[in-house]
Amino acid sequence: MGKERYTIRDIAAMANVSRGTVDRVIHNRGTVSEDAAKKVKEVLEKINYEPNLIARSLKAHKDSVIAVVIPEYSEDYYWRQCAYGIRTSEKEFRQFGISLEYFQYSKTQEDYNKKFSEAIDFNPDAVLIAPVYYQDSLELFHRLEKKNIPFNLINTPIEDVSYRTFIGQDYRKSGRVAAQLMNTLVRNEKKILVIHVEQYFENSTHLQEKEQGFKDYLQDKNISQDIEVLTFRDAKELTDLKAILPETAGIFMTTSKTHLVAEHIGDNEDIKVIGYDLIPKNVQYMKEGKINILIHQNPISQGYDGISMLVEHLIYKREVPKVKLLPLDIVISENVDCYL
Amino acid sequence: MGKERYTIRDIAAMANVSRGTVDRVIHNRGTVSEDAAKKVKEVLEKINYEPNLIARSLKAHKDSVIAVVIPEYSEDYYWRQCAYGIRTSEKEFRQFGISLEYFQYSKTQEDYNKKFSEAIDFNPDAVLIAPVYYQDSLELFHRLEKKNIPFNLINTPIEDVSYRTFIGQDYRKSGRVAAQLMNTLVRNEKKILVIHVEQYFENSTHLQEKEQGFKDYLQDKNISQDIEVLTFRDAKELTDLKAILPETAGIFMTTSKTHLVAEHIGDNEDIKVIGYDLIPKNVQYMKEGKINILIHQNPISQGYDGISMLVEHLIYKREVPKVKLLPLDIVISENVDCYL
DNA sequence: AAATCAATTGTTCTCGTGCACAATTTGTTT
DNA sequence: AAACAAATTGTGCACGAGAACAATTGATTT
Structure with a gap:
């Protein structure tokens, strides 16, 4: 044997x-x-x-440092969850000689550039990045490549870059899931709104993917439903919604700002809402019945896997897949608790 | 610092x-x-x-053996998945001196007793059990207790026994989730069937829990929907369904035998079906539109966690929770791929 | 004060791998 | 055949915790 x-x-x-x-x-x-x-x-x-990997890693204390470039998370539930996953993984690997250095950026293009640059100049052994601004990222990634520093991406995929692994969802599919769900919720002639709320929408390919997936599904299934796509740069602009709500049957929000929509819908309107992320406000509105379905993007797993797959590569030199797709968890008020 | x-x-x-x-x-x-x-x-x-756990476990080769008592899985997709999770975990911990010994039982009460007994007589350091037959289990668990052998349960919870950890779903909640989903799918005066297919239904408290959760939800929400509960001992008995299908709006199947229902529903009937487990037949019917929603019971995680939480206890002597609840994943045709 | 025992403290070896260095063998040249 | 370099093989130590064993101290008895 x-x-x-x-x-x-x-x-x-x-x-x-x-x-x-x-x-x-x-x-x-x-x-x-x-x-x-x-x-x-x-x-x-x-x-x-x-x-025996245990004996091997006992010896192999190389003391690597991983730089973590993510949005400032003290005020942001979603990124705080992600940071929690990162910290969990940090704890687990500390005894393998892994330590982390955080570079948090406030959500402006300049600060993203600045903090990311600092992270590179810090000369880490690897980097974990949540890249938000597509254009700026390309140049920065190139600098990492030149320095031969491996890096993983989470949350936002960026093509044609030599990252190790992307950890996140298949956003096209995510949109399809939303469409199928919307189709079970809504069956009438009113229209469906697809709403983006994002200052730098042009840079956010993942939002565009969600929209495309949503449309793809309806087309594939020959569902002739009126769709209107709205893009808001700022939360305030949502006041414009009021006028079209009476002829709206459902709303698909592509970001975690789903609660904004819930706020703008009056109590009496029967509009179905599908959105993203289990941030407290969203969960609250879901429990009140103002949000029907949330798609969970697993921020904790993103953070945890982001680090651990980098460690797999650093310590064990294991092969890692180019893409790690997280499940598209469908959350309703009755099962929300088991994802929190 | x-x-x-x-x-x-x-x-x-x-x-x-x-x-x-x-x-x-x-x-x-x-x-x-x-x-x-x-x-x-x-x-x-x-x-x-x-x-440093690495150094510790390098030294601490106690060479423990874990007995695994689960249903014969060569012919059963669900349990094969579970066994896959167990084997993954076995691989990971082999270098920690952990080895497994399998005791598979064919699905009869006698064989369950026999194999479980053999496992106990084998004198393992710990046992992982998927207990199906409530009554018989109690005596067997007692024997484990007397021998001071720690054991974990998966899939089927059994109360009032001193197991280490139960890994599985909250079945009451699981039923509630099914009810909420059914309520979004079905809105008419026809009735809803709750169907159990299980030879030893009286012993299967988890099925009863699902049913109860389903009813609880409807009551809580003041939904006055006609419900009829049917219990079949054998797949063949499902032919009796035919007569009531015309006045049926939806069916909630409490077991993975959901595909049986799909088979008995004619192509033209518009009956919504909610059931359990991503076994190939179910997935196939879901893609064909004959099953609307499946609730995923994570057999792989059950197996994996079942072993690894036993190991945590054996090697690291870590505190482990009494219950490890797995998420109640809602699966539709558009997101089924990411759970397979 | 020497002898004895218990209480306390210090040392050494083990686990399996990786790596540096030492030792040996082989081949080549004069 | 002696001298030397090159090729090949063998050995020792480190990693950090754990446990057995050895050594030291202190207290008690004769």
Whole structure:
């Protein structure tokens, strides 16, 4: 049975060579005679050797530092959740010699640039980034590449960049899910609004993806439903909504600002609302019945996986996938508790 | 800052004692003078010492065996998924000296008894059980208790037994979720069927819980909907359904046998179906539109967590919660792929 | 004061891997 | 064959915790 755990010592004994030789064969470094190499390889093959990662990582204290570039999170529930995931992972890996250095940016383009730059100049061993501003990011990523620093992206995917892994949702699919749900909720001739609330909408490809997915679904299913897309730069602009609410059956909000819509809908209107993220205001409105469905974007997992997949690469040098897609969790008032 | 990683050596130096004494204080074993104990404790307090688990587990090869008592899974997709989670976890912990011994039972009461007994006589260090038959289980659990063998339950909760941790869903809530979803799907005067398909229904408290949750929700929300509960011992009995389908608006299936219902519904009937588990047949019917919603019971996580929480206890002696509730994932055809 | 025992403290080895260095063998040149 | 370099192989130590064992101190008895 291949059930036992063999050590390098065992292998050395079986192949009649020294521990050093086995080590050299495994890591193919140094010089080994053909004869010895063959014997060792045969044994390795036979017993299906798997190194003891515990012993290995006990030795391998390289003390790496990971820079974390995310939005300022003290005032923001969503990013605070994400930071919580990051910190959980930090705790777990501290004993592996991993430490984190946070670079939080306030939500302006300049500050994003500044903090990201600082992170690069800090010369970390790896970087975790929540990239919000597409254009600015490209140049910054390029600097990381030149320095040969591996980096992971969370929340917002950016194509054509040599990141290690993107952790987040398939936004196209996310939009499709929203559309299917909306279709079960709404069955009349009034129209459906797709609303974006984002200052830098042009840079936010993921919002555009959600919209596209939403439309794709309706088209695929031959559902002829009136759709109107609205893009607001600022929360205040939502007052414009009032006029069209009477002829609206449902609203799909592409961001976590879903609660804004709920606020603008009067108590008496029967408008179905689908949006994103379990931030307290959203959850509150959901429990009051003003938001029907929220799609959970798993900020905690994003943070946790973002770090741990970087560590997998730094310490264990494990292969990591290019994309780690998180589930598209559908949340209603009755199951919201188990995602909080 | 308490950011550094201190070793027992560091602590010994700081407290001006030997490494042995520090070790004795930490594990409070052996004899230590009050004076020395106080000094060491002060240092421990100050630096917030956390032992290096890697080094610890390198040494602590106790080679534990965990017995796994689950249904025969070669022919059963759900339990195969669960076994997959168990095996993933087995792989991960093999290097910690953990090995598993499987005791699969065919789905009869006698065989459950027999295999479970064998597992106990095997004298494992811990046991993971998917208990199906309530009555028989009590006696068997008692035998484990007497032998002082810790055990975890998955899938089916059994109260008043001193298991370590139950891993599974909150079935009451699960029923509530189904009810809320059904209520969005169905809005007419026809009735809703709650269907159980289970040979040993009396022993299956979790199915009864689902039913109760379903009813609770409707009552809480003052929804006056006709409900009829049907219990089938065998798949064949479902032919009886035919007669009542015309006056049925929706069906809530409490087991993974949801596909049976889909099979019995003709193509033309517009009956909404909510059921459990992403087994291939169910997924197939969902894609065809014959099943509307499936609630995912996370068999993989159940298996994985079931083992890993046992290991946490065996190796690290960490505190583990009495109940680990898995999320109540709502699955529709558009997001089914991300749960497979 | 020497002997004995208990209480306390200090030392050393182990776990499995990785790496640096030491030791050995082999081949080549004079 | 001696001298030397190159190729190959063997050995020792470090990582941090745990546990067995050895050593020291203090107290008690004869």
